[in-house]
Structures are given as structure tokens and as C-alpha cells.
Amino acid sequence: MLTFDHIALAAETLEAGVAHVEAALGVSLAGGGQHPLMATHNRLLGLGDLYFEVIAIAPAAPAPTFPRWFDLDRFAGRPRLTNWICRTDDLEAALPACPPDTGTPVALTRGDLRWRMAVPETGILPFANAFPALIEWQGNLHPVQRLPDSGLRLHRLEIASPEAAALSAALAPLIADPRVVIVQGEPAMRASFDTPSGLRVLE
Template identity: 40%
Template sequence: MNARIDHLVIAADSLEQGAAWCEATFGVQPSGGGKHALMGTHNRVMNISTVRFPQCYIEIIAIDPEAPAPGWPRWFGLDQPALREAVRELPRLVHAVARTDMIEMLRQSLANCALDPGLPLAVQRDTAYGLLKWRITVRDDGRTECAGALPTLIEWAGAHPCAHLPKTPLTLQELVLRGLPQEALDVLKLPEVLATPVEPANPAPLSATLNSPRGTVMIDAWHAED
């Protein structure tokens, strides 16, 4: 087992908009979070762990209007004009992140499959429980590979966010990744994920199904053709 799904990424125009969308969609509000000085972004997070998806959370992320713009593209494609326009309407699921203790090996193995997961960057943010530190793969252009279906890799140094996030009534039940090359699936070995070809009836690169106080909710990821 090389990697496990760590968190889902929801891009929002602002954290206030993202929190309101969470309440309307799931009946719950995100709690913790903080600022990413390296990328000029900030977030709110909430625990969505299950036995199938242990130590898993949702991240609502937005460009921080109080932070200076970084001198490089922000992660998760947040600077793409089409995505910026889309999230002004409503927040969008854009990506999933997979954790590993072998980030360098998996990154190189994906590169050997002619995929560009990016290079590991060292990132940290302050929390009420201390400093969170991790390494995460980010491409030079800030975009995600395979239209967002190929998970970004993350390697935590020390505590995981879920160690201090309270349990919520929102839980991840299923995650579908579409259109990933078999070679990438062989590298990542994600045991909890359903991998399928791109479906003409649903071209979303990924879809997540969650149980919530508002019932079962399925959200499809944004893609450039929306």
C-alpha cells in the first residue's frame, strides 16, 4: 500500500462563501484552518474520516485577500481564469490529495509514467495545537495532472490535522477517479478509490459521495469544459 486519500480540495472565491456552501450542501460548517504564506491562500477544514477513508478531511481553500501574491502560480490551479470565474458562482470540488511516506519515490515513479506531479515543496501553517508541517507536490504551472484526477502527493512531518479535528456528521463514503492511466494506478495503489475510464455521461475527473445531515450528497469535480 503506497498511498491513501488524505483530503478533498474545494476551491472557493472566499472562505465565507465556502462556509455558506458547506452549510447549504451538507448541513455542517468547517472549523479549523489557517493561512499558507507560501501560496497566499487560506483554508477551513473538517474531518470526514471513515474506516474506509481514515484520517481524511475536506479543505475549503481560497486566495487570501490579505496576503501578498506569491511570485509563482498557486497550487490546485487556483489562478486559472476559468476556475476563478467558476468559483465566483459557487465553490467547486477540484482535486484530491493522497498521503504517503515515500513522496520522492512515488513522484519519480509517476514521472517515469510521463506524468508531471510536480516537485515536493516544504509548507507549514500555524494552528491552535502547534505548527503543522508537510511536503506536497506542486507543478511549476500550479495546475493538477490528468484534469485533477491524479492526486497530489503529501507527506506529513509529525501530527496529521485529523489528530485535532473534531468528528463531524459528514463522512466520505466513496471517491471515484476517472481517466487515470493504469501505470499511475499501479504506482499509487489507492485501496479505497474506485478508478474508472472517463465516462461520456459524466466527464468529471473525480466524484465524491458523502453522508451528511442533509442526506447522501454526491459532488462532481469542476473541469475546464464546464
Template identity: 40%
Template sequence: MKIDHFAVSGMKLEEATEYVESTLGYKMEKGGKHKLFGTHNNLLGLKDGLYIEAIAVDPAVKNLNFSRWFNLDNFYGDPKLTNWICNCENIDQCILDFDVDVGDILKIKRDKLNWKMTVKNDGLLPFNNTFPAIIEWGYKTIHPSKSLPKVDCELFHLSIYHPLVEDLRFNLKNLNDKRISFIQNNEKGIVAEFKTKKGNKILSSF
């Protein structure tokens, strides 16, 4: 299991996109629509093989009879980093290592991309949304970071804040990445620091 990408949410896609672009200093590429969840996104490919997606509810889609992923139905306020996503080669096997409910494994398709992903019924991930969504990219699917232009930007450090930090750490014991810190804190959230051409910049859920 390893970090795959980050999701920055906004009430409007333009707002989430502007937050990423103004913070990091790079222009995002046009993404697409997720018909199943009524959302749309833009993307930024990083030189370390990760990517960032700006995501929001698609205004052209009426209310669904189930919750959108990333808890977007309940997103209000300024755009911010809301989620991180990890990938694995076998999602069915991967989730057996967790002692928390990460939701159902759904098959999702957008344009030429197809993948499996864990999604909770209420759209909210475990540990107050600080737990990563888990993704398995489909066979022969080209990872977005390989098709996107790569900018001179990479993840420097990811901090996860939660009062039950040891439980979080235990559930993610197979995620061996020195860039990640689990910090015990009554406030819950995630902070990602990136190396950019203009120095280190931060995307935060706080």
C-alpha cells in the same frame, strides 16, 4: 498511498465554506493561512480519518510571482470540489511510480503543521487537475483529522472522470481503495459522495 483529504475552492473562503456546510450539513472549523501560497482555509474532520478543506486566495496577499497551488489564480465562479490529495510515507519514492510530471516537492509549514507536497509550476495538476496532489506529513506532525472534531460523515465513493482513464488508473495503481472508480468520459472532473446524517451528499467539480 491513500486518500488524505479533499479541497473545495471558492473565490472567497466564505463561499467555499458555505458550499461545504450547506451540502453536507456540518459546520467547518477555522483553519489558517498558507503564507507561501497566499491562501487560507477552513477544515472539516470526518469520522473515517479524512478531512475536507475549504480554500481560497487570501485577499490580504498581493499577487505572487508564481502560481498558487490548486490553480487558484484561475478559479472563477461558484465554489466546487477541485482537488483530492493522497498521502504517502515517502513522497520521494512515491512519485517515482508516476509517468507524469507531478511538479516539484515543496516543504510547507502552517502553524504546528509541516509537510511535503507536490506542486506544479502552473498550479494545475496532471490529467486536467483530476490527478491527486501527493503529500507527506512531517515527522511528529499530528494529522489534521486527529486534531479536528470528527463529524458523523465519511467518504462513500469517489469518481474520477477523464478520457485517458486507463493512463490515470495505471499511474495510481498503488492506490488500493474500493471507494474509487475511474470512469472514461470526455468531460473531466471529480465527484465525491459522502455519507451524512441526512443521507448521501455530493461535492463535485462539475
């Protein structure tokens, strides 16, 4: 029902997030832009069938009257992986199979890209943000089509949760991607990438 779409790393500033990722992975990020509704902005990295996103609050944009997505209003500290995003062709059909606080469909734009995303009222996704955000792309445009191929490929996304068994059970009927591994532990994400210079890790 769901397909792995992209990974998000949050940062207090976009510049700090980009510097963190480029130092860890040894590549330059490209593309990205503004999300007017959420008052956030991003930079991207093409990973073949997926892409990687660095996202942060846009300091010059007027703050929304509701919580931003990806729990960004509460974000603090070093840049780090915070979310993964899965796409569906039918958001309304997918949501009933997800935990009840996965979110309500919201229409969003960035330039000429159009999509709908399930955004929780609190900005916090189930299982302390370990459950994926759901996205439904509108039309034929997708960021992967526009991004230069970095040559990197996701090897593994490890998602630690104190509720690992319950999270695995919630995900089992929705997605089966061998790159996604759920482990028991304090909330954290760790991604490893196959690169021309060997395996590199980002947390």
C-alpha cells in the same frame, strides 16, 4: 505506496466555499488557517480517516511569484471539488512512479503543522488536475487529529476524466482505495457522503 489523505474544494472566496459545503452537507466546518507561501487560506471538516478542505486565495496576502497550488490562479466560477490529495512517507521515493509533471517537493506550513507537497511548476496536476497531489506530513501532527468528528464519512469520490483509462493505469500501482472511482467524461469530481440523515452529494 499512497494513502488517501483529503479532498479539496476550491472557491473564489473562502466564505463562498464554506457556505456551499455547509449547505450541501448540513454540517459546520472547523479549523483551518493561512498558507503563507501560497497566499491561500482554508477551512476544514473531519471525516474520520480523511478530512475535507475548502481552499481559496487569501485576498490580503501578497501574491507569490510562482503559480499557486491546485491551479487556483486560474480558478473561476462556482465553488466545486477540484483536487484530491494522497500522502506518502517518502515523497522522493513516490514521485518517480508518478507522471513526470506531478511536481517538485516544496516545504509548507500552517501554524505548527509542517508538510512537504509535490507542487507542479504550472500549478496544474497531471490529467487536468485529476491526478492526486502528493503530500508528506512532517512529524506527528495531522489535521485529522485536531478536527472534531463531523459524523460524516466519504462514501465515494467519483473522478471523471476524458483520459479515464490512462488515469486508472497511472493510479493502479500507487493506490487501491475502493472509495475512489475513475469514470470517463469531461473533467469533474463528485463526492458522496454517508451522514446521519442519509447520503449527501457534493460536486
